[in-house]
Amino acid sequence: MASDGRYHHGDLRAALLREAEAELEEKGVEAFSLRGVAKRAGVSHAAPAHHFGDTAGLLTALAAEGFARFLAVKEARMAQESEPRGRFIAAGLGYLDFALAHPALFRLMFASARLDWTDPALCAAGEAVFDLLGANVLATRGAAPDEDETARLDLVAAWAMVHGLAELMIAGRPAALMALRGDEREAALRGIIGRALPPQ
Amino acid sequence: MASDGRYHHGDLRAALLREAEAELEEKGVEAFSLRGVAKRAGVSHAAPAHHFGDTAGLLTALAAEGFARFLAVKEARMAQESEPRGRFIAAGLGYLDFALAHPALFRLMFASARLDWTDPALCAAGEAVFDLLGANVLATRGAAPDEDETARLDLVAAWAMVHGLAELMIAGRPAALMALRGDEREAALRGIIGRALPPQ
């Protein structure tokens, strides 16, 4: 029985995704529980499995949605810049915005063994993010990563640097970086990300 | 009863740590099971809890041991180089060696919510690794990260770059990098890591 008394929820699928994200951020991937999600949504413990098959199905759907939002955050940051290099750095800052705002979801997306990468929706969402990275390399270096060796290295360096920053910052490391606030931190991050990009 | 028939195992603690690592690498952190570890060691399902308190205790002990080995791998790589910059890059390559050789253990050490960071052994082992990073920055830049602002950025940049490479490569990404073999890959990695270090 739905919490509002109705038997048919209306849009339980969307509600479960919402509650699943709350469960994920609160408990972490490792303590994530389907029954916990059901409890939050006020439905029977088996309702999530009905909609998503199993835990992997729910997490996969959540991750796919996450990649779409991730891309949107990056693009929003980029829209504030006009020069290719500034836009590339902005994409990196968006990457960090998202990771710090949704750490558990971020780790689910990038470092979980519980995702079903054969799922077309998840693959497509992930590739869209990767494509943006390629486009930024092309705009900055003037060569496409899948054709030019140097551009390929640019792509790896930029991705690794930003991804590493995200992972470390999620873990609160290094303390010296996490101690910086607002503009100071952003200025430091711009400088660090800049090291990985093609020279100006 | 121990698999060899003895009641007292002799060194069950060490055996459990060994089997726990096998369990971890085979099933991943998210599907890691105490009972699975016990089964591998041929002891009763509650034996691990007897030695380590609970799952967190076992994983924490495993991670602490992991940090010690991690440090050893980095130092082994560094021993082959004499110049500060070469040694710094070698430490990064050792970081990647370890991550790729023990991906699940690596992720346990750096990205698990199941570790008890109040444990002194774990803290000490982790700090020893961090100290090596600081020493490498000092040797390369000529300034200590806890005193000099630029050195602090050096530390963050180097760590983030190498850590990001580790996380991405564990996930098999990017495909272009993972397709490279042996010397080719190492040369590419040297170049990429070099971007994050103080200019030559």
Next chain:
DNA sequence: CGCCTTAACTTTACAATGTAAAGCAAGTCG
């Protein structure tokens, strides 16, 4: 309107897991 079909959930059931508590075996020290 009443019946039938089907989709959306619930209930029931079961095996696997973590952990607490009590029990038993075997070395150790008096």
Next chain:
DNA sequence: CGACTTGCTTTACATTGTAAAGTTAAGGCG
């Protein structure tokens, strides 16, 4: 030789994922 202690086992129970069967409501068709 007997009590103590340590190391492991047994038993027990709550929580979890998932399968399967049951129940409720919504919609189409006569």
